[in-house]
Amino acid sequence: MSKELEKMTPELRAFIEEWKAKPGNLIMVLHRVQQTYGYIPREIAIETSEILGVPLAKIYGVITFYNFFRLRKAGKYNIQVCLGTACYLRGGDDVLKEFEKQLGVGLNATTPDGMFSVEAVRCLGCCGLAPVAVVNGEVHGKLSTKDVENIIAKYCAEG
Amino acid sequence: MAYESYVLVCGGTACCSSGGTTVVETFKKELEAAGLKDKVQVVVTGCLGFCEQGPIVKILPQGTFYVQVKPEDVKEIVAEHLVKGRVVQRLCYDPEQAKKLVAEANIPFYQKQYRIVLRNCGIIDPEKIEDYIARDGYKAIEKVLFEMTPEQVVEEILKSGLRGRGGAGFPTGMKWKFAQQQPKGQKYMVCNADEGDPGAYMDRSTLEGDPHSILEAMTIAGYAIGASKGFIYIRAEYPLAIERLQIAIKQAHELGLLGEDILGSGFSFDIELRFGAGAFVCGEETALLQSIEGNRGMPKPRPPFPAVKGLWGRPTVINNVETLANIPVIINKGADWFNKIGTATTKGTKVFALTGKVNNSGLIEVPMGTTLREIIFDIGGGIRGGHQFKAAQTGGPSGGIIPPQFLDTPIDYESLAKIGSIMGSGGLIVMDETDCVVDVARFYLDFTVDESCGKCAPCRIGGRKLLNYLKKITDGRGTEQDIKDMQAICDAMNKASLCGLGQTASNPVRSTLRYFMDEYMEHIKDKKCRAGKCTKLIQYKIDPAKCKGCTLCARKCPANAITGTVKQPHVIDPAKCIKCGQCELNCKFGAISHG
């Protein structure tokens, strides 16, 4: 699959310029980059390094330290299964395994058609609904392995 | 047509099982007989949070709360209370016990919860600054800026006895005093909203429900220590809390409650947000400061403490969200009001995210000194699905597991430390007999190993080794020597790690070894997991007496582990079985079980 290079959007450039003078700006800038592209494209990281005058090595040092930042694009539907304590105790790991099984992908991987990716996260803050999974911001609570098929089907239908 | 009174009868699980259903029927009959059918409505409710004393009946509009109401009592309630308007004293809950908890603080005698931190959550619209102002919001800042010196503010907080709710319980007033005593110049006030404990969401709910209380508290702290700038370090995983904080900051700016010359007092203070990025260690204060500075969040040795040398080398106070939410109330109502609540060493209340195997999981706030039993069995409504209480876990990955014999321990920092756990930030997870404590210890170690920053060897290497031992044991390959080795590693990590993460990472292991050694031994010697959670140790068995020889299980088994002839009892070959559970699921005669 050939990959097109991402271009820095004018909004992003303006944001970086605005933050340039503030101390400790790097993480806030990287958040904005990820918000724009869904991940941190290498070419944008290079450009950011130039604008901010921060070595690329430092940028990658920070990206790789923090779990939140991703270097690859997620699937069209990113399935985040909670493995916080409350969800784990109520079977979150079984739900995660079921997603992996049904989609035929491992953790942190994307299906070949780019539709789904599966991630584990720690506590989404709705432990009362445990176990919980979030798909592109939509929360599915009180899950059991039986619900997995329906959830996947629902998003498949939406295309 | 409106009713004059309402009889609420609890229809929660606990109350129903203690006879609540009959109470409802009896009320309906007695009211009809008394000719009050059209004046009094009988309503069945959800759990009223007092399950140990059920069945519960509450009469509105008076709000009278009757406990342990038996069908025989109903006639009296109708005749006395509803006809004559006289409370039936005999059925009221004994007020003495509750009084002890909150002397003079005007707690209604039956309620276990007391909300200081969450005073506005669930009441105000968090996106409207007027709602906050109407409920004494920004009143503390008036008092502080116009009537108190910074020294007096620090004194008041010291006197209140408030201790940090982020985990360690350090007296907040002392922390402020250190920072105040530093030479004048740029200082910073930081709010720690990183809330990394997986399975806890107290701070998130506070920020979502009452963002202005944190802004006001930070401004008060800024005035006290001489800082003009504040940062809120908040998890990027909390988009709604971030949005509400942004709205709140904007509103406070517009009204001049943040920014230059607040209310014309001459004091200026501003607050900015900084986002975390999914690293648990960044909740540790020195790592958090690194992260705000835009670096990898690696902890630093202390001293120097942040109060002396913090953000960009300047004196910095870091406080947790919940700690801060107490501040405006302490200023408004006074230290003496606050320090009457709680225990001898720990004042005020604690917010817990009560989750796991309880009926009512939720966000609760109780006076310090409340017992685990009250929290789990009254407020929490007891254990789900009629299971048995096995243990509670507080303090998340840095905390310990508390066995049933300590259910009646009044909670404060010291009492929890004494029994091998910690208060922590407020995660409170309840486990039943289907949870395996060894597996839970492994779960937490998995987390801390994942989150260790790798800077120091005891945590980086020790954690990994500890996890490997736990995996070995849950896989059924453990030895008794492993236990000894684990204990040694726990001690080493505790003593030699650089930051709190490594120092406390062994707590889940230590406390389970302390209270549940027999279960470790079962895993090691008998290759058995009594909770049936450690899948590698599960054995599937067919009961020959129940097996009809239908062959279904043999056909369903993906590993061809089941053999037998038609109409004869089948058997499972444990060596081939991959523990998928299909056979048990499919057997129509309940002949297959696992343990």
Add this chain to the structure above:
Amino acid sequence: MAKLTLADLRKMREEKQQAMEMRDASNKDVQVIVGMGTCGIAAGAKDTFTALVNAINEKGLTNVLIRQTGCMGLCHSEPTVEVVVPGMPTVIYGNVDAATAKSLVEKHIVGHQLIDDKILDRPSIDIIKNA
């Protein structure tokens, strides 16, 4: 809005407190308050909100104010809705799905009856009001 002086702030607090006492200046004497924290929203509070608005419009009620609030602490029974009707006790309902929302408007607000099986207790007294 202009920046406040101390006197302005005090005046604003007083006015708003009075407005809250008398319910609302705009003649809305019934209040419906929906818990909209992350977990409430996850459990469907937005649908509940919409259903309430629809039911109120359907009934042609003009005296009802619907607003949001944060976590009431009753996360096990989200979505939660508090209903304030003059002359009736203020109650909190849990597990309010769209259907319950509808009957809440019809039975409680219009019919002045409490609904079975859904009422929960406010977990604590209000320390601001009961000083």
